[in-house]
Amino acid sequence: MYYAKLVLRNALRHKLRTGLTMLGIFVAILAFGLLRTVVEAWFAGAENASTTRLITRNSISLVFPLPITYGERIRQVEGVTRVSHANWFGGVYVSEKNFFPQFAVDAATYLPMYPEYLIAPENMKAFLLDRKGCVVGRKLAQQYGFKVGDVVPLRGTIFPGTWDFVVRAIYDGADAKTDTSQFFFHWDYLNEILKKTVPRRANTVGVYIVGIDQSSRAAAVSAAIDLGFRNSLAETLTETEKAFQLGFVAMTEAIVVAIQVVSFLVIFIIMAVMANTMAMTARERLAEYATMKALGFGPARLVALIFGESFAIALAGAAAGIAATFPVADWFAHRLGTLFPVFGVSRHTVIMQLAAALLVGAVAALFPGLRAARLRIVDGLRNIG
Amino acid sequence: MAGTPIVEIRHLFKSYQRGGQVVPVLHDLSFDIAEGEYLALMGPSGSGKSTLLNLIAGIDKPDSGELRISGEDISRLSESGLADWRAANIGFIFQFYNLMPVLTAFENVELPLLLTGLGRRDRRERVELALEMVSLTDRSAHYPSELSGGQQQRVAIARAIITDPLLIVADEPTGDLDRVSAGDILGMLERLNRELGKTIVMVTHDQRAAERARIVKHLDKGELVDGESLLKTQ
Numbered sequence: 001m002y003y004a005k006l007v008l009r010n011a012l013r014h015k016l017r018t019g020l021t022m023l024g025i026f027v028a029i030l031a032f033g034l035l036r037t038v039v040e041a042w043f044a045g046a047e048n049a050s051t052t053r054l055i056t057r058n059s060i061s062l063v064f065p066l067p068i069t070y071g072e073r074i075r076q077v078e079g080v081t082r083v084s085h086a087n088w089f090g091g092v093y094v095s096e097k098n099f100f101p102q103f104a105v106d107a108a109t110y111l112p113m114y115p116e117y118l119i120a121p122e123n124m125k126a127f128l129l130d131r132k133g134c135v136v137g138r139k140l141a142q143q144y145g146f147k148v149g150d151v152v153p154l155r156g157t158i159f160p161g162t163w164d165f166v167v168r169a170i171y172d173g174a175d176a177k178t179d180t181s182q183f184f185f186h187w188d189y190l191n192e193i194l195k196k197t198v199p200r201r202a203n204t205v206g207v208y209i210v211g212i213d214q215s216s217r218a219a220a221v222s223a224a225i226d227l228g229f230r231n232s233l234a235e236t237l238t239e240t241e242k243a244f245q246l247g248f249v250a251m252t253e254a255i256v257v258a259i260q261v262v263s264f265l266v267i268f269i270i271m272a273v274m275a276n277t278m279a280m281t282a283r284e285r286l287a288e289y290a291t292m293k294a295l296g297f298g299p300a301r302l303v304a305l306i307f308g309e310s311f312a313i314a315l316a317g318a319a320a321g322i323a324a325t326f327p328v329a330d331w332f333a334h335r336l337g338t339l340f341p342v343f344g345v346s347r348h349t350v351i352m353q354l355a356a357a358l359l360v361g362a363v364a365a366l367f368p369g370l371r372a373a374r375l376r377i378v379d380g381l382r383n384i385g
Numbered sequence: 386m387a388g389t390p391i392v393e394i395r396h397l398f399k400s401y402q403r404g405g406q407v408v409p410v411l412h413d414l415s416f417d418i419a420e421g422e423y424l425a426l427m428g429p430s431g432s433g434k435s436t437l438l439n440l441i442a443g444i445d446k447p448d449s450g451e452l453r454i455s456g457e458d459i460s461r462l463s464e465s466g467l468a469d470w471r472a473a474n475i476g477f478i479f480q481f482y483n484l485m486p487v488l489t490a491f492e493n494v495e496l497p498l499l500l501t502g503l504g505r506r507d508r509r510e511r512v513e514l515a516l517e518m519v520s521l522t523d524r525s526a527h528y529p530s531e532l533s534g535g536q537q538q539r540v541a542i543a544r545a546i547i548t549d550p551l552l553i554v555a556d557e558p559t560g561d562l563d564r565v566s567a568g569d570i571l572g573m574l575e576r577l578n579r580e581l582g583k584t585i586v587m588v589t590h591d592q593r594a595a596e597r598a599r600i601v602k603h604l605d606k607g608e609l610v611d612g613e614s615l616l617k618t619q
């Protein structure tokens with residue numbers, strides 16, 4: 001009680017200095033939290049990828065398709081439980097800046113492989129019955145105001161023409177980490193049009209989604225699939241969905257690394273600021289430390305007082321910073337739309353923020369604490385007058 | 386009253402290092418301080434008064450020699466042993482009061498009691514008593530910055546006696562005070578000595594202050610000068 005009072009009053013001794021330091025920590029922890037959230041959002045797709053789903057694609061590049069006939073052969077591979085396929089559509093909704101992922105999928109096999117997409121049974125039925133129907137994620141629907149029954153026109157970039165789809169279902173995520181910014185429609189419909197317009201591009205798929213029985217066998221099954229297509233016209237590359245997603249992140253890795261570096265720099269800078277504050281504080285109080293030592297207070301108690309003060313300042317600033325991270329991140333998410341399918345402050349981020357604050361507090365107290373502990377009483381007392 | 390020695394100093398040497406040079410401060414000092422004594426140490430600036438006082442109070446260590454207090458050679462104690470020993474045995478009074486500016490008079494007096502096992506209520510009782518002895522009951526909630534120099538020194542006296550120490554050491558306790566306040570403080574020290582039988586060692590420049598002590602020793606260039614004057618005996 002007494003010590004807590006002493007720590008608190010010491011911290012509030014120079015209100016302006018403490019206030020500015022706390023403001024700095026507030027901003028630093030807030031910035032750190034937001035940057036961490038961006039980094040996490042970047043990895044979110046891969047983080048939430050299933051380990052019992054494999055992706056098989058053309059080994060040369062994702063740009064090249066695979067024949068539709070491969071599906072049946074993949075299904076024969078031991079360990080494979082189910083197979084579906086999808087094509088990246090890459091259409092534009094009204095304007096180029098309205099980016100969201102669109103896939104032509106084999107609805108009957110695709111959606112069951114993603115149990116995290118929750119669709120009401122009657123809507124699912126309506127979607128399966130309508131060849132021009134589509135399913136949109138909740139986040140996407142909210143962003144553009146899509147409702148069941150709406151017609152969504154997409155201007156094709158990879159596949160020419162304007163395509164009209166009717167929203168038949170809106171899927172929700174099983175949890176907050178599920179990407180609900182996607183748009184699915186029938187691969188059969190795409191194929192049917194292609195047969196008429198560009199027949200050589202018909203009967204091909206972008207990727208196969210392969211369900212396996214055990215995640216531990218992912219490597220073996222992947223190798224077996226690729227071996228089956230060795231020396232054929234289109235060789236395949238199979239990897240886990242997670243590895244596949246990370247492949248996308250890798251393309252932008254430099255940016256992620258830069259953001260991470262900046263996030264740690266912010267903490268480093270505030271550490272220096274805070275250390276300076278605490279060093280100034282300690283220098284002014286040498287006589288007080290010496291007096292307390294003369295009265296019989298050991299170095300450990302002085303060190304505890306100094307660390308207590310440093311932690312109090314760091315944690316008070318950090319608490320405000322963490323509290324502010326949530327609304328600011330929400331606002332960000334709102335502004336960013338569907339750029340990041342998942343953008344939210346995770347528990348991990350909050351723990352990192354807390355850890356950063358504790359680290360800042362500890363580092364700042366280290367030197368003054370050492371100085372107080374080592375201070376010779378007679379030297380400290382001479383500091384007066 | 387002056388009888389068995391409470392402080393026994395034998396062949397005490399102390400020097401400081403300054404810029405690679407050894408500066409001798411105390412040179413082969415030997416003397417006793419009797420229990421219940423009120424000793425004033427006088428001498429020119431730089432003669433080693435504070436150094437001697439610091440050694441007796443256990444906040445500095447001699448180079449060699451014996452320094453027994455109540456039979457215990459404190460020069461042999463470890464750093465933490467010495468800290469505990471000070472907490473139990475020494476009451477400090479400084480020239481510039483050395484109160485914690487963020488603590489009230491009450492809390493400043495309470496500070497040394499935190500090193501004892503006393504509970505809150507016992508501490509409160511003791512602090513109230515000590516503040517009463519220095520006539521500051523009505524100022525207990527005031528911070529040092531709200532008190533005059535004399536009042537601050539009275540708080541410091543209360544803090545010095547709160548643990549009922551064996552020995553009270555005071556380095557120029559009136560050095561920063563006007564004559565009236567100084568008289569006040571000296572009166573209190575005198576009462577502590579006479580009424581409570583406290584042993585006091587006081588360093589002072591002030592002849593008037595020294596006159597209030599029972600015994601005066603003069604230090605010059607680290608040695609006791611003869612002609613120890615028994616100024617006040619009753």
Ligand SMILES: Nc1ncnc2c1ncn2[C@@H]1O[C@H](COP(=O)(O)OP(=O)(O)OP(=O)(O)O)[C@@H](O)[C@H]1O
Pocket residue numbers: 378379401402403408410428429430431432433434435436437
């Ligand atoms: N920590 C120290 N380091 C180096 N020299 C010191 C130290 N403390 C004291 N001295 C030196 O030791 C000598 C005695 O100092 P001391 O403070 O004991 O004198 P004093 O008699 O109390 O003087 P004053 O009346 O001015 O307070 C002085 O020459 C001083 O400069």
Ligand SMILES: [Mg+2]
Pocket residue numbers: 434435436556588
């Ligand atoms: Mg001195």
